[in-house]
Amino acid sequence: MPELVLEIDKLTKQFEDFVAADAVTFTVSKGEIFGFLGANGAGKTTVMRMLCGLSMPTSGSAKVAGFDIYNQTEEIKKHIGYMSQKFCLYEDLTVKENITLYGGIYGLSSAHIKEKMEKLLKELSLTEDANKLVRGLPLGWKQKLAFSIAIFHEPKIVFLDEPTGGVDPITRRQFWEMIYETSRKGITVFATTHYMDEAEYCNRVAIMVDGKIEAMDSPDGLKKTYNGKTMDEVFYVVARKAKRQAD
């Protein structure tokens, strides 16, 4: 039995008479790359926010990295990484300052940050640009830096919310190669995307429709079940069932 990093059981979030997430149930193992798909308004963000300890469920249970999402939200925040489409880097701080800031927020010692930073800058070929403002970096570099910072404190799991929007096709692929390497180090990756070819890179994929998980399997398994040649076709068949339109 592999170690479970996410254990989610009938997780529900209701806003007045609107059920944004409806009895969502699944588990994700250590080191797995898990793709979380759904049309706009299907409830992806609602589920992600609950798993990051930012929003209380109405009912159901979930453990993230072994911590309970009702009463251990602070522990959860320490043991997860998060990267949104907007990257959360400070544009008017330098590369080094951004790394130091986030390392400090996650409670790493100065010595530890310094040592890890040297290595990271080398890996990203950013050593020469370490004292430059993030604002001046090309988009693709910012994206790689943001991801590296999100896993700098070696979290159990990293949440990526549409991380590859708007970058060129080579950078997009290099980014997924970083994701592969990360999962090989044992960090679980939980990612949303609108690029259906990226869904193919995941070990397993869940598709949300109207607050519920409508389909969940490996990309190959989904293609067989829904008789589609690509994940794009699968997504179209599954997500078209949606009745509601929201954001």
Added chain:
Amino acid sequence: MATIVVEHISKSYTNDKKTQIGISDLSFTVNKGEIFGLIGPDGAGKTTLIRILTTLLLADSGTASVDGNDVVKDYKAIRNNIGYMPGRFSLYQDLSVEENLNFFATAFKTTVEENYELIKDIYVQIEPFKTRRAGKLSGGMKQKLALCCALVHKPSVLFLDEPTTGVDAISRREFWDMLKRLKTQGITILVSTPYMDEANLCDRIALIQGGKILVIDSPEEIKHNYKHALWAIKTEDMFKSLIDLRTFNSTLSCFSFGDVHHLSVKDNITTKEDILNFLKEKGHTEIDVQPISANIEDCFMELMTKTNTSNTLVNA
């Protein structure tokens, strides 16, 4: 006949006392009734170009015209005759759906009724929410309302700046269906997008990166002109085979494409057997190697590596 003519247009910005190229010496034409796609990542210069053509920004040099009207001299005429949907939602959030539409009709001295035929297909989808404030609409509905407002005065040319960014795969498909219907009404459409798969839905495209045009042609021609032999490869361990294939003697580049790798090779003498043998030697199993033709992303990646206009790390 060319509806949009762009000749040697350049524009640079000053940022932190450093001059950055927005777009550099762009030239192309868009024919009447064509869907023309500007395809490229963020920062390629798509918005800059659209803002110049919609008379919202002045170019540093070069000339451009829309429907025979010069973007500088005849800016008023252009503004009356085009529809523009900016990348960021720019309708009045605190006006209702109906009020927004009426406002734009009035601003163009027309009425919703006068050109209702043009927007009918799209408007009926948001009509049930016509009293709702625009700010309270979902992303997909905002997009449809914005398109209605851009069309309400029956423009001859429609400029759409990344209309499908951040929109899910299903809404994207619906949006392109709407564009195809508009095309049949004779409207010329210039649309920008970072999604390479949307290139195939355009009549002609410009692939754009770092302020420069990599190529302009029909999607079919661009794909047809891809020079190298290309193989789709599957193995049991996809990540390891990706790394291994990059060390193969004949490899030009190797990238993941969904459930397969695309391997382009330097020569035309490398055979399927050569690739199979290489992978077997590296210990791979469940190997599948198939010859394929290039898609737009293959072409874009090849062109951006070759012309090196990229501002990304190309080390793969």
